[in-house]
Amino acid sequence: MKKLNLIGFALALSLSLVGCTGKRNAGSGPKNTELKIGTSQEFETLNPLIMTMSQTSYMYHMSGRKLVHMDADAKWYPQLAKEIPTLENGKAKVITAGGKKKITADWEIVENAKWGDGTPVTCHDFAMARTIAMSPNVSVGDKESYATIEKIDIDAKNPKKCTFTYTKARWDFYMHGTFYPVPKHLEEEPFKKFSAQKEGYEKNSVFTKQPTNPGLYNGPYLISELKLGDHVTFSPNPHFYGPKPHIQKVIIKLIPNTAALEANLRSGTVDMISTLGLSFDQALAFEKKVSAEKLPYVVTFTPGITYEHIDFNLDHPFLKDARVRRAMIQAIDRESLTKSIFEGKQEFAVHFVSPKDPWFTRDEKYVHGFKFSKREAEKLLAEAGWKKGEDGYLYKDNKKFSVNFGTTAGNKVRELVQVYLQDQWKQVGIEVNIKNEPARVFFGETTKKRKFDLAMYAWVSSPENTPRSTLHSTSIPSAKNGYSGQNQPGWNDPNVDKTIDALEVEFDPKKRLELAWQLQKLYTEDAPVIPLYYRSDVSVIPPNLKNYRPPGHQFHETGKIEEWNLE
Numbered sequence: 001m002k003k004l005n006l007i008g009f010a011l012a013l014s015l016s017l018v019g020c021t022g023k024r025n026a027g028s029g030p031k032n033t034e035l036k037i038g039t040s041q042e043f044e045t046l047n048p049l050i051m052t053m054s055q056t057s058y059m060y061h062m063s064g065r066k067l068v069h070m071d072a073d074a075k076w077y078p079q080l081a082k083e084i085p086t087l088e089n090g091k092a093k094v095i096t097a098g099g100k101k102k103i104t105a106d107w108e109i110v111e112n113a114k115w116g117d118g119t120p121v122t123c124h125d126f127a128m129a130r131t132i133a134m135s136p137n138v139s140v141g142d143k144e145s146y147a148t149i150e151k152i153d154i155d156a157k158n159p160k161k162c163t164f165t166y167t168k169a170r171w172d173f174y175m176h177g178t179f180y181p182v183p184k185h186l187e188e189e190p191f192k193k194f195s196a197q198k199e200g201y202e203k204n205s206v207f208t209k210q211p212t213n214p215g216l217y218n219g220p221y222l223i224s225e226l227k228l229g230d231h232v233t234f235s236p237n238p239h240f241y242g243p244k245p246h247i248q249k250v251i252i253k254l255i256p257n258t259a260a261l262e263a264n265l266r267s268g269t270v271d272m273i274s275t276l277g278l279s280f281d282q283a284l285a286f287e288k289k290v291s292a293e294k295l296p297y298v299v300t301f302t303p304g305i306t307y308e309h310i311d312f313n314l315d316h317p318f319l320k321d322a323r324v325r326r327a328m329i330q331a332i333d334r335e336s337l338t339k340s341i342f343e344g345k346q347e348f349a350v351h352f353v354s355p356k357d358p359w360f361t362r363d364e365k366y367v368h369g370f371k372f373s374k375r376e377a378e379k380l381l382a383e384a385g386w387k388k389g390e391d392g393y394l395y396k397d398n399k400k401f402s403v404n405f406g407t408t409a410g411n412k413v414r415e416l417v418q419v420y421l422q423d424q425w426k427q428v429g430i431e432v433n434i435k436n437e438p439a440r441v442f443f444g445e446t447t448k449k450r451k452f453d454l455a456m457y458a459w460v461s462s463p464e465n466t467p468r469s470t471l472h473s474t475s476i477p478s479a480k481n482g483y484s485g486q487n488q489p490g491w492n493d494p495n496v497d498k499t500i501d502a503l504e505v506e507f508d509p510k511k512r513l514e515l516a517w518q519l520q521k522l523y524t525e526d527a528p529v530i531p532l533y534y535r536s537d538v539s540v541i542p543p544n545l546k547n548y549r550p551p552g553h554q555f556h557e558t559g560k561i562e563e564w565n566l567e
Contacts, residue, residue: 124184409437
């Protein structure tokens with residue numbers, strides 16, 4: 001998911017690059033020459049094994065391809081693979097080894113798939129990625145994607161062919177959405193040299209030292225220019241195995257202040273604003289301006305499965321008590337929040353599964369909604385031993401109930417939400433101190449290393465996604481595991497682990513659905529997270545941009561950027 005979350009290390013060390021300029025494509029300029037995309041988010045690293053932020057993933061899908069990808073209709077299709085192996089087509093089969101059921105799958109890479117320096121993409125690149133990702137000294141957000149593969153046997157005569165043996169007979173074995181290859185001919189050396197050091201590989205990877213090296217990328221575009229904190233330029237990859245991209249240059253322009261994005265769009269500094277740009281309220285306002293002023297833009301709204309939420313740090317002495325967590329949820333009016341800020345166009349969340357997902361349920365048999373009630377919140381806090389002092393705040397054992405609340409600095413909507421929640425929690429006696437940080441620090445250090453009390457951000461995932469990386473106890477980031485995993489709250493519940501383990505290996509769709517609902521029940525009962533709302537993806541595009549389809553899930557529209565056309 002989500003995300004939807006690491007540090008860029010030494011990217012800036014050897015970069016002395018020129019800023020980007022260009023004429024607006026939406027006007028009378030040459031067709032398909034250049035597209036400048038505005039975004040409000042930085043990226044943390046260009047290494048796909050290490051990346052966890054949505055912006056990095058957005059850019060990666062321009063320059064990198066995987067075995068499979070999910071399209072805008074939530075359908076899996078092959079990218080680097082010739083076809084997807086299944087039990088039905090005979091390319092996959094269930095075996096028993098050591099008394100345990102497993103799956104083997106035969107994968108074959110597209111014959112003319114190459115890295116940007118002309119080196120063929122082979123199974124060795126996937127095996128290299130798995131070796132790096134499984135190192136205890138490498139911080140990988142979704143280590144589970146690699147851990148599910150027990151071994152990769154490569155055809156000695158044809159390295160484009162290989163057999164994956166999976167550790168479990170999982171129904172979703174072929175969904176390799178976050179299993180990224182890396183070029184063995186470039187990444188093997190720094191890994192061997194620095195893998196014994198904590199974060200040694202990350203700091204010395206070619207992705208870090210030479211981010212514009214064409215051999216790092218196998219997608220339709222190469223990263224030809226990078227200026228940290230300003231822009232990244234993408235140029236066509238002459239060795240791309242698929243159709244040549246229509247647009248000759250794509251520039252991702254960083255404009256951290258979302259309020260400045262509209263001005264940059266109107267001035268022509270950017271031609272469009274990505275789904276990681278405008279806040280929802282800005283998009284609503286700008287859509288009205290487009291209509292009233294007849295501006296040459298289209299504002300898109302795509303209901304998505306991005307889940308905005310607040311993580312509790314379950315190691316915090318105040319927040320360990322589930323009664324306190326439930327009280328903090330019941331003390332806030334989430335429905336009123338979404339209506340006032342989003343005009344009711346974004347739905348408040350009940351749990352981590354989106355209404356767009358087939359696994360979603362509101363059935364009260366499974367879902368505890370914790371409806372807004374200050375009286376119930378105060379009752380729960382009293383049961384937990386908290387009493388109001390003369391100053392109106394809660395105290396227990398002579399300690400004031402005071403916690404820090406952080407999110408990404410400069411995001412207007414999140415900052416509005418923070419102030420709204422801060423006021424509602426104050427009304428029940430909880431002091432909340434807002435402490436925001438730049439996205440690079442917030443995701444690269446604070447949430448990654450669990451240095452927070454309350455942390456607000458979003459997860460983005462794919463439909464029918466088993467949430468091992470965000471909810472399983474083995475995915476709690478720590479120094480011991482190199483801060484891998486995305487269970488930032490630190491939720492450790494044996495019943496949750498057991499349910500996730502069963503969900504992964506259940507081939508019966510009806511039984512799988514029951515397990516998914518059971519997981520939602522456990523989640524809403526124990527309340528390790530405050531669900532806020534399900535986000536819609538918003539973007540602003542020029543009217544002549546064709547074949548642009550935001551999917552609303554974690555696999556960005558840039559996965560088919562070669563099809564975009566400025567007609």
